[in-house]
Amino acid sequence: MDWCTDSQYRSDYGSTPGQEFPEASVCAQYNIDLCDHAHEKGVLCMAKNTGYTSWPSDYAGGDVMDAGTFESYRNYFNWWDDAHLQGFLDNSKLVAIVHYNAGSNSDGNTCDYVLDKYQTRYESTNISFICESKPLKKYMHFNLEPSTSAPVDPTEAPVDPTKAPVDPTEAPVDPTEAPDNPGPLGVFPYKLKTQKGFASSDQDISVLQSNELTGTSDDWDTYIELGEETGNDTNPYKGTFFFSTPEGFDLALFNSVKLTINYYGPGDDGYYVDKRWQFQIRRYNTTLSKWQWLTLGNSGSMQDWVWSTVTFPLPSPHAENGGLAGLVHNGNPVKVRVRTVQDNNDIADIDYLELTFE
Numbered sequence: 482m483d484w485c486t487d488s489q490y491r492s493d494y495g496s497t498p499g500q501e502f503p504e505a506s507v508c509a510q511y512n513i514d515l516c517d518h519a520h521e522k523g524v525l526c527m528a529k530n531t532g533y534t535s536w537p538s539d540y541a542g543g544d545v546m547d548a549g550t551f552e553s554y555r556n557y558f559n560w561w562d563d564a565h566l567q568g569f570l571d572n573s574k575l576v577a578i579v580h581y582n583a584g585s586n587s588d589g590n591t592c593d594y595v596l597d598k599y600q601t602r603y604e605s606t607n608i609s610f611i612c613e614s615k616p617l618k619k620y621m622h623f624n625l626e627p628s629t630s631a632p633v634d635p636t637e638a639p640v641d642p643t644k645a646p647v648d649p650t651e652a653p654v655d656p657t658e659a660p661d662n663p664g665p666l667g668v669f670p671y672k673l674k675t676q677k678g679f680a681s682s683d684q685d686i687s688v689l690q691s692n693e694l695t696g697t698s699d700d701w702d703t704y705i706e707l708g709e710e711t712g713n714d715t716n717p718y719k720g721t722f723f724f725s726t727p728e729g730f731d732l733a734l735f736n737s738v739k740l741t742i743n744y745y746g747p748g749d750d751g752y753y754v755d756k757r758w759q760f761q762i763r764r765y766n767t768t769l770s771k772w773q774w775l776t777l778g779n780s781g782s783m784q785d786w787v788w789s790t791v792t793f794p795l796p797s798p799h800a801e802n803g804g805l806a807g808l809v810h811n812g813n814p815v816k817v818r819v820r821t822v823q824d825n826n827d828i829a830d831i832d833y834l835e836l837t838f839e
């Protein structure tokens with residue numbers, strides 16, 4: 482799905498009769514579904530000529546991918562928008578550039594020259610580079626390693642070298658001791674941080690601890706509304722719910738976690754499945770030494786504009802063999818992200834939100 486959402490690319494290549502590209506949002510959702518399937522199998526996924534951007538007109542699911550590959554050519558150096566590649570670098574994701582038909586020293590277009598141009602342009606040496614050298618008649622591999630340090634989370638406190646970092650926004654620890662043999666543990670969010678868009682502020686976060694609404698009932702005091710109804714299709718939302726676990730609970734002792742949500746908004750109306758609202762959980766990948774967002778589900782599992790209580794489990798490859806400990810790496814709170822992944826001009830109401838460890 483190379484640049485399937487890019488307006489210029491769609492204009493140049495996607496309008497041939499009988500070969501028209503699908504809607505850009507369909508392309509994006511295909512990429513997201515494909516990557517989600519890979520993650521469910523415990524496999525990482527790499528975008529190919531798909532940018533990391535939240536621009537609704539160009540969004541192609543790049544932020545869901547674990548890495549990005551970009552292809553350039555002798556006469557088409559860096560032909561994409563810088564922001565598409567920069568997004569991967571800013572989020573400490575691997576970037577690989579494959580450059581074709583590099584020239585000789587005489588024309589200043591050698592593989593070393595092109596690599597230096599890219600490193601200078603992006604002010605980064607964390608770009609892996611594969612270059613086809615025309616004079617040498619072979620591919621040259623510049624195996625540059627990306628940074629192995631985890632990206633800085635703006636909601637987390639600076640690291641104290643004498644102890645594990647603790648998020649300053651973390652809720653007070655529950656003094657209740659955990660049993661030796663922990664049974665099911667249910668936790669609720671103590672904070673919502675909206676990074677993009679609008680969320681209602683009239684209600685306390687504690688309203689999400691009660692599952693009260695059914696059908697099409699509406700009690701403003703019992704739910705939190707995300708997003709806003711506008712006539713503008715470029716109205717994305719992204720927000721993070723913070724959860725804390727009681728002192729003494731070792732998540733490595735649990736085998737599964739599930740997110741239960743009572744949701745009201747666009748969904749499956751029997752004719753069209755609207756997947757615009759996506760629900761993710763954050764987990765630290767010790768192999769890659771970085772945080773990753775794992776998608777649990779989306780609004781396509783809900784009834785359209787009917788209160789729907791749905792449970793999304795964490796895919797088993799990420800939960801088994803002590804994998805749940807990665808949700809609270811170095812004492813950080815568990816985070817669940819809610820966001821839109823398609824053009825959005827609507828809202829989502831949340832009446833209930835619980836994480837259950839079993």
